[in-house]
Amino acid sequence: MPQDTLKDHGAEKRLVNIRIWVAVALMALLGMGLISRLFYLQVIRYKELSTQSDDNRLLVQPIPPTRGLIYDTNGKLLAMNTPSHILSIVREQTRDLEGLLNSINKLVPLSEGERQRFHQRLGRRRPFEAVPLKFDLTDEEIAHITVNLFRLPGVDINAELIRKYPEGELFAHSVGYVGRINDQDLKRLDPTIYSGTHTTGKIGVERSYESILLGTPGYQEVETNARGRVLRVLKKSNPVPGQDINLFLDIDLQETAIKAIGDRRGALVAMDPKTGGVLAMVSNPSFDPNLFVTGIDSKTFNALNTDIERPLYNRASLGEYPPASTVKPVMGLALLANDLVTPDEKIFDKGWFQLPGSDHRFRNWKRSGHGWVNLSKAISVSNDTYFYIQAGKLGIDNLHDFASQFGFGHRTGIDIREERPGLLPSREWKQGIYGETWYPGETVIAIIGQGYMLATPLQLVESTALIANRGRYVQPRLVKEDIPAVQGEFWGDDIETDRAEDTDAMNWELIISAMEDVVHHREGTAHWSIGRGLKYRMAAKTGTAQVVSIAQGEEYDAEQLKEFERDHSLFIAFAPIEDPQIAVAVILENSKGASRVAREVTDAYLLPRLAQTSEEDT
Amino acid sequence: MANQDFVRQIDLHGFGRSPGLAMRWHIDFVLLGFLLLLCAAGLFLLYSATGQDMSVVIRQATYLSVSLVAMLLVAQIPPRMLMQLAMWFYAGGVLLLVAVLLVGVESKGAQRWLQLPGFRFQPSEVIKLIMPITMAAFLARRRLPPSLKDVVLSLLLVAVPVVLIAKQPDLGTSILIGSSGIFVLLLAGLRKRFIATSVCLAVPAIYILWHFFMYDYQKRRVLTFLNPESDPWGSGWNIIQSTIAIGSGGLDGKGWLLGTQSHLDFLPESHTDFILAVLAEEFGLIGCLTLFVLYALILGRGIFITLNADTLFGRLLAGSITLTFFVYIFVNVGMVSGLLPVVGVPLPMVSRGGTSLLTLLAGFGFLMSIHTHRSFLGVSH
Numbered sequence: 001m002p003q004d005t006l007k008d009h010g011a012e013k014r015l016v017n018i019r020i021w022v023a024v025a026l027m028a029l030l031g032m033g034l035i036s037r038l039f040y041l042q043v044i045r046y047k048e049l050s051t052q053s054d055d056n057r058l059l060v061q062p063i064p065p066t067r068g069l070i071y072d073t074n075g076k077l078l079a080m081n082t083p084s085h086i087l088s089i090v091r092e093q094t095r096d097l098e099g100l101l102n103s104i105n106k107l108v109p110l111s112e113g114e115r116q117r118f119h120q121r122l123g124r125r126r127p128f129e130a131v132p133l134k135f136d137l138t139d140e141e142i143a144h145i146t147v148n149l150f151r152l153p154g155v156d157i158n159a160e161l162i163r164k165y166p167e168g169e170l171f172a173h174s175v176g177y178v179g180r181i182n183d184q185d186l187k188r189l190d191p192t193i194y195s196g197t198h199t200t201g202k203i204g205v206e207r208s209y210e211s212i213l214l215g216t217p218g219y220q221e222v223e224t225n226a227r228g229r230v231l232r233v234l235k236k237s238n239p240v241p242g243q244d245i246n247l248f249l250d251i252d253l254q255e256t257a258i259k260a261i262g263d264r265r266g267a268l269v270a271m272d273p274k275t276g277g278v279l280a281m282v283s284n285p286s287f288d289p290n291l292f293v294t295g296i297d298s299k300t301f302n303a304l305n306t307d308i309e310r311p312l313y314n315r316a317s318l319g320e321y322p323p324a325s326t327v328k329p330v331m332g333l334a335l336l337a338n339d340l341v342t343p344d345e346k347i348f349d350k351g352w353f354q355l356p357g358s359d360h361r362f363r364n365w366k367r368s369g370h371g372w373v374n375l376s377k378a379i380s381v382s383n384d385t386y387f388y389i390q391a392g393k394l395g396i397d398n399l400h401d402f403a404s405q406f407g408f409g410h411r412t413g414i415d416i417r418e419e420r421p422g423l424l425p426s427r428e429w430k431q432g433i434y435g436e437t438w439y440p441g442e443t444v445i446a447i448i449g450q451g452y453m454l455a456t457p458l459q460l461v462e463s464t465a466l467i468a469n470r471g472r473y474v475q476p477r478l479v480k481e482d483i484p485a486v487q488g489e490f491w492g493d494d495i496e497t498d499r500a501e502d503t504d505a506m507n508w509e510l511i512i513s514a515m516e517d518v519v520h521h522r523e524g525t526a527h528w529s530i531g532r533g534l535k536y537r538m539a540a541k542t543g544t545a546q547v548v549s550i551a552q553g554e555e556y557d558a559e560q561l562k563e564f565e566r567d568h569s570l571f572i573a574f575a576p577i578e579d580p581q582i583a584v585a586v587i588l589e590n591s592k593g594a595s596r597v598a599r600e601v602t603d604a605y606l607l608p609r610l611a612q613t614s615e616e617d618t
Numbered sequence: 619m620a621n622q623d624f625v626r627q628i629d630l631h632g633f634g635r636s637p638g639l640a641m642r643w644h645i646d647f648v649l650l651g652f653l654l655l656l657c658a659a660g661l662f663l664l665y666s667a668t669g670q671d672m673s674v675v676i677r678q679a680t681y682l683s684v685s686l687v688a689m690l691l692v693a694q695i696p697p698r699m700l701m702q703l704a705m706w707f708y709a710g711g712v713l714l715l716v717a718v719l720l721v722g723v724e725s726k727g728a729q730r731w732l733q734l735p736g737f738r739f740q741p742s743e744v745i746k747l748i749m750p751i752t753m754a755a756f757l758a759r760r761r762l763p764p765s766l767k768d769v770v771l772s773l774l775l776v777a778v779p780v781v782l783i784a785k786q787p788d789l790g791t792s793i794l795i796g797s798s799g800i801f802v803l804l805l806a807g808l809r810k811r812f813i814a815t816s817v818c819l820a821v822p823a824i825y826i827l828w829h830f831f832m833y834d835y836q837k838r839r840v841l842t843f844l845n846p847e848s849d850p851w852g853s854g855w856n857i858i859q860s861t862i863a864i865g866s867g868g869l870d871g872k873g874w875l876l877g878t879q880s881h882l883d884f885l886p887e888s889h890t891d892f893i894l895a896v897l898a899e900e901f902g903l904i905g906c907l908t909l910f911v912l913y914a915l916i917l918g919r920g921i922f923i924t925l926n927a928d929t930l931f932g933r934l935l936a937g938s939i940t941l942t943f944f945v946y947i948f949v950n951v952g953m954v955s956g957l958l959p960v961v962g963v964p965l966p967m968v969s970r971g972g973t974s975l976l977t978l979l980a981g982f983g984f985l986m987s988i989h990t991h992r993s994f995l996g997v998s999h
Contacts, residue, residue, distance in 0.1 A: 023801075023804075034910075046869075050866040
């Protein structure tokens with residue numbers, strides 16, 4: 001090696017040693033750098049990172065409260081909770097959602113509808129919320145998923161109580177249903193209270209008594225691993241279940257009413273005039289509320305929503321119909337209370353009435369006329385001409401003010417949200433809507449419940465109960481318990497409680513006896529249909545409304561149009577007269593026979609009770 | 619010279635309990651003791667990091683025993699023989715690397731292995747040992763400080779395997795091997811003007827490397843390192859979670875087996891590259907400093923052996939091995955604590971894995987060999 005001879009070993013050794021000491025210094029410096037970094041993380045940032053570490057593993061999970069049950073008046077379940085195993089996915093914990101759905105599909109077949117509804121729910125979820133994919137898993141399906149959970153990130157199976165309505169269609173409108181919380185619901189609901197709950201009441205009692213039924217959620221602090229699996233529970237506070245509520249509704253009576261209505265469109269409300277408790281509330285046709293609980297698929301929903309018979313619509317409290325002749329008892333009372341007629345005063349009905357200076361003939365329903373008619377007969381035979389003649393004396397202002405005391409024109413304040421006020425016309429109202437003055441001819445038709453006037457079956461039953469109570473007002477209500485927090489919402493200041501009580505007692509008896517004649521006098525309009533064989537005394541009034549159906553503006557074929565042009569039949573009644581126990585209002589759209597429906601319901605309700613009373617007496 | 623002899627006297631008669639035995643069996647008991655202490659601590663930590671999986675610990679202990687035997691065998695090889703065979707080793711190593719590129723086995727997107735009957739073999743691990751030997755052997759024969767020609771030649775010697783390994787791709791290993799070669803050059807007295815020039819050239823070189831040679835995943839690692847919060851659920855996860863693990867350990871840690879970040883699977887790679895975070899979480903800053911003390915003792919012994927090597931070759935080789943060991947520690951701790959990008963370097967002697975343990979201990983075998991094979995004439999040639 002030629003270089004060897006030139007090498008200076010001592011110098012080279014010194015050179016290398018210097019370099020080594022430089023390296024030692026550098027290592028010391030870099031080592032100090034590492035130590036500073038660890039000091040920075042472990043001492044200076046300790047608090048912050050320690051908190052992050054706890055946030056990583058600790059999760060506060062809400063425990064949803066058990067929803068309160070809903071019972072009918074006899075303690076039979078109308079809404080209950082049944083356990084259901086749900087397969088759900090936390091979107092934030094999955095990377096490839098479609099891939100995940102496909103792997104799940106191989107274990108548990110998913111239908112198109114389930115996928116579609118899942119994607120609907122996914123769009124409306126809250127962050128880190130477990131979104132249900134499939135409900136009511138079988139034991140076998142649970143096993144398939146459970147053994148594969150380790151390779152299904154974000155997937156979980158949990159048992160949840162879901163709402164069930166054992167009576168199905170029977171109480172869809174009154175009890176209502178719960179459905180999944182959507183964007184709109186989120187705007188009005190407190191997310192902390194609903195943190196573990198996926199559904200909320202949408203309509204009916206389920207909606208209006210939501211705050212009572214819901215309960216208070218509990219919480220548990222759990223430790224999870226990086227994949228979100230719960231490893232142990234650290235702290236727990238138990239939820240407070242929702243309060244059970246009892247309704248005045250009676251399953252048997254409801255069934256009777258629905259059977260009596262049959263396949264006709266219509267509504268019935270039966271009420272206990274003593275308490276205001278709604279005994280039956282029917283809107284026919286109906287639908288199965290269970291469809292809505294876990295989310296209805298759009299196809300089924302559209303079918304229900306566009307059905308021309310409008311099953312989703314609660315006719316009993318939303319349906320606004322011309323009350324027709326059923327308002328005559330109230331109008332008769334108005335005449336008496338304003339001292340405009342005496343009970344014996346008679347008019348001669350030749351079949352029609354003309355306003356002075358007008359050619360227009362307002363016709364009686366019986367073209368040939370009823371001859372000499374006093375107030376009592378005008379009600380029992382439902383004479384129109386009598387009221388036409390008195391309309392001028394009463395005037396729209398008195399008519400409006402008096403009928404208003406019976407609840408027309410404003411909501412009854414029943415404890416569900418689905419209620420409309422109907423329409424009780426007045427001068428101000430007409431000026432406001434049409435910018436026109438009120439014409440005397442309009443009073444003439446308003447007094448027989450036609451023209452602008454509209455009322456819901458619920459308003460009709462309320463005014464009937466008021467007559468039955470001789471002016472004592474009762475608040476219509478579905479729920480037996482007094483829950484001011486909820487009911488106050490409905491029974492605000494605008495609900496008048498001092499109705500027509502100051503009306504002369506004699507007047508009440510006169511009108512009620514005229515209503516009795518409707519059923520029990522052989523000339524009465526309901527005598528031949530229901531008056532015979534009645535085992536108790538009933539006061540009633542018939543009505544026939546010449547109107548187009550409430551389902552206006554839809555396209556029908558010619559044959560259907562004919563059907564939808566037929567008259568509605570209406571009927572209001574209460575019984576027994578001496579001790580009213582039930583008031584009922586019925587409307588059948590484009591069909592006759594409202595009185596027979598009413599009698600079936602009053603029979604079903606009263607006969608067992610009367611039999612019991614007579615047994616006790618003997 | 620008299621002073622040096624004195625040091626040697628102390629070393630031979632003061633440290634080993636029976637100096638004769640140490641010299642005869644070529645064992646440096648001081649280094650061995652430090653290494654055993656470190657490995658024991660590593661197994662203890664591994665037990666926690668694997669979620670108390672004793673079988674992993676036993677397997678690691680087996681690797682450790684095999685590697686210790688290998689170390690003692692390597693220590694028997696006289697440094698002179700290593701120096702003479704260096705170029706043959708080098709040629710063989712490069713051939714193996716070429717073979718990897720041509721017929722290697724691919725796994726996880728990288729082609730790093732040769733399939734031999736019965737087992738897989740990673741040639742880049744052998745290069746880790748060959749590189750410092752080759753460079754030390756090459757430069758020990760030259761005049762120091764090396765001339766420009768020698769510098770260029772040695773850079774070529776470094777570049778060939780580094781490029782071959784980077785192509786596999788295995789950035790972490792190629793950086794470690796490259797630096798172990800460069801360390802020899804630096805120790806050999808590379809002129810300051812060369813150092814200054816290369817620092818100036820580094821900036822454009824990094825630019826070229828970034829745009830023309832680095833793979834996307836490598837770029838992503840660097841970008842993630844610069845801003846881990848940009849993708850907290852993806853590539854930033856490792857850095858964020860390990861930072862949390864370290865920080866939440868505080869001064870004295872959460873306790874052995876009680877680290878939540880590691881046991882609840884928030885910390886990835888907790889028994890391999892990121893095992894330091896487990897230590898930091900469970901034993902806190904005190905635990906980390908204790909580990910650093912062990913490392914410092916080993917490094918100190920390495921420096922001691924380097925300074926006392928009686929040949930230039932031994933001096934350069936021992937220095938390179940010691941410095942490379944430091945780089946291992948620095949890169950791993952730096953990457954786990956978020957100071958450096960994640961490059962996939964295990965924590966030496968502590969992370970789970972047999973291959974790196976074998977390579978590291980074989981390296982320490984060379985140190986022992988250098989320290990215990992001495993010509994009492996005190997002359998290298």
